[in-house]
Amino acid sequence: MPNRLPLLLGAAALAVALILLPHQLSFSQQEVLVFLVINVLVVASYRLLTLTGEWSLGHVVMVGVGAYASALISKQFGVWVPLSMVLGAAVAGVVAFILSFPLFRMKGFYFLIGSFAAGEVIRLCWKKFRYPFGGPKGLKSIPGFPDITIGETTFAFWNAVNFYYLALIVVAVALVFLYRIEKSRLGLTFHALHWQDKLAESVGVNAWRMRMTAFVAASFFAGLAGALQAHYLTTINPTMFDVEPMVYVLIWVIVGGTATFYGPILGVVILTVINEIVLRELGVDQARPLFLGAILILSILFLPKGLESLVPKIGGLWKRRNKDDGNSPGGETEKA
Amino acid sequence: MSELFYKKGLNRRRFLQGTAVGAAMAATSVPRKTFAQGESVKIGFLAPLTGEVAAWGLPGLYGCEIWAEWVNAAGGIDIGGEKRMVEFVSYDNEYDPSKARAGAQKLINEDNVKFIMMLGGDTMPPVVDISNRSGMLVSTLLPSDLTPDTPNLIAPCEVHPIYNVTGVEWLAENHPDVKTAVICAQDDALGRPSVATYLAAFEAAGIEVISDPLFFDYSTTDFAPVMTSLMSNNPDVICLDTSYADFVHPLMEQAYLQGYEGKIISCTADFYEQIIEKTSQEFVEGMIFQFPDFDDEALNQSQVNFQNPNDFYAEYAKRWPGEWGAVSWEYASIMDLWRAGAEKAGSVEPQDVLAAMKEGGTGLHAFGEAQWWGEDLFGINNALVGDWPVVVIEGGKAKIKEFKSIPAWWDKHGDILVKHMDAMGEMYYQRT
């Protein structure tokens, strides 16, 4: 039990911090925060797929599938938005299931590019078919998330802070699911596939089925993230899901590191803060890609295992210092 | 320092010498430095400054810098007897809707701007939402952003693509031998409504379009097959629609190399002198388009409201050689209109300025007095429409041949345009 306490306290402190956070930020930072939370789900779901050792370049298109599906379902059929979001995510899962048949015949680099091609075909179809996808301009006037009234107060979700809380809850629940999957027998099998796929297959693991399962689950949560995006922005278009945002997802995940659950999340949080807040504050608008590229190169050269590899080091330093102090028994929990 | 970075050559050389970071920071922070201090009115510039669409934003910001310097040097704008300086605050939206939303929030709530200028398109829907809630006045270069639900959004300069009818009308009047046409365009928010407009204009002028409009993808780099396909029907005129400069140039070059001898009409011919270099003066001679050089004498006529067009062009060319294009002056011309509205209202508050601008249903457009119009096409009278110049290349130089009235064309042929817009799915009630 003594081991559990600091963890619980830490989680509680994190929750309080996340609830207070938006009120410390400026209006535009609140907007950045909303998309940051949604992107946390994008990278965390991406990691589930990477557990099996396969890297996809179609993940952002899956985000788009969820966004388009949820937008169309709610807009064309008047389905209640919270329900359409789940349906949108499910559509992304189904699309992933169908794509599993051709794609998981491939491995490694072939899968990487194969997933890109499959995603790009879907994306070009959104562009090509103006009905129902709206063509190059995409969809507009997507219904927003319905207001919620509790007692006297009404929460309207066009407001960034309110939508942030909504996204926070959805993403937190999704993260719990993703974490449980990873720690389950299934998750362990994914790991086994990654490191020893021939061996795993020889003891009866159906590699295709495992990869398919990971791909479908990852796409489901990616689709959910897309649905959040669609109903917040009320507009989506094919360019939002092209290869450029996909490259950013790769960057976030790899700079963060994929060995731990929190690695990709660390990556997206830190890089978003640097790109959207620090660099904009510095007033280097046009030179932002230059700085971001340099950061990327430096981090891969000097932190090859990702930002996550710093965490145990910092933790170690902290422990050592507490020991030197000698007389602060609950030091760790206090800080957390 | 700022003087140094206005000259692009120096900028580049210094940059290449290895002062990359310093140069980048200095170059990008110029707008902040050169604008006036103190009790100034802030105007938001929310457009793409990086990425693939940057060419539609950045050159406009340069034009606004010149505009602000000149206005401030002359004492600023007169608001109810008080002189106020004008300052631009820019936010790079990367042509991404989510960043446009963040930018609009920042400009309105943190920078306290009184007016926001945008390119529009993909980035507009979230900003319209915010503008409707806050009452912020927003301008766009793309009138296809207008719907009945955008009361605070105005298209006060470029009523793209409607003015393209003037070029076709002029062509039919002056070259009655032209009987057949073909059209190509990139498949996007600019290309499609423009194709509908040209189809209507050709129909109204009695010119037959002999093959389906050819749409090419934004990522196309090889235009040989496109031109081969266009020329296969031996048209009298090839219409390049609102193809971007990066497409117009290779298309013209291919037409030249594949031996095309007919007429060419286009919405724009940015950097046409480069087209001449790549082809020949004889080949480009007679090309019809819609965007004059601002050193054109015809712009000094009294009905033109753009302030000192010839000087503006010279100053721009001096600071940013090779960057002049339609967007270079358009944002600045919108500022002229905004200024007139604010001075008339005696206030810089968005709703006051909007009311003053639209008072009487007419406004001072860059090319002359014009009417607030658009009900039939956009569902709202928030587009400023009047005369538009028809420009023809003569002797290797763009010349304004005539200012033609868009409303006059519309009164005669409006139904044809609505028919084609509807068929293309570009009417406001179809744009969902």
Added chain:
Amino acid sequence: MLELLLQTGVNAVYAASYMALIAVGLVLIFGVMGVINFAHGELYMLGAYSVFFFYVEQGLNFFLAVAIGMVFVGAVGLLMERALFRPLRDNPLGGLIASIGLLLCLQSAVTLGFGVRSKNVNPPIQKAVGFGIDGVSVPLQRLYVVIAAVALLVALWLFLKRSRFGWALRATAQDSEAAALQGISLNQTSRIAMFIGAGLAGVAGALTAPIVPTEPLMGHGVIVTAFIIIIVGGIGSLEGAVVAAVLYAFVHTFVTTFFDGTVADITGLLLMLIVLVIKPTGLFGTKERA
């Protein structure tokens, strides 16, 4: 109609030529170093800007500028090998990420240095060469690209098959550990592969600068096409890359002419998926890598 078919065929030959130059370089780098060079499109872009700088701005002879561009971009390749790919040799995704970082830096640097608008590069001689058939012709500039592609690719083939370095390169591409045991220096083969691969992209960019818009993001579309080609051909196979470039260029050009560009893109991607489903290692690929 026949003329249209012939003219489209001529257009396709040009498209195949410059795509082959780019794809072969990409394959070579991947084969020898195992690195997916995402910045390959930017090397192509640098080649085009070299021509803009040396030919347009400095007024050098066009072909001299192309040669300088090729060597310059090759040198950038050497720098990439030394500064990025060598330190990351044991990190399977490291090279990919480093090249993405470099891509962002190069695009941004060129934008800041040369502006967002595309640059105008005039061909040294603007004229079309006919074949004696009415309505079928090829611009001289495009002919240069075709000639250069054929010459360089034949030279590369001879180099790989006949020279000692080429032998070492092929050995490394087959099995780098075994090659190292044979006393082949991985550093040296990597340098050669990187110089040649980058140089080919550079020369492709340099020669096409007067044909396509020379702008900071011009590598964007090229890299996607190049990836499709090397996958269809089978990664690691130079012959495969050339065959796939020809195949892709013909399909894409004909579909663009007779349907439209977006349909052509979709067709190209579907073609690739079909090849992969039937033969998951590409047309000429023999084993799974990466």
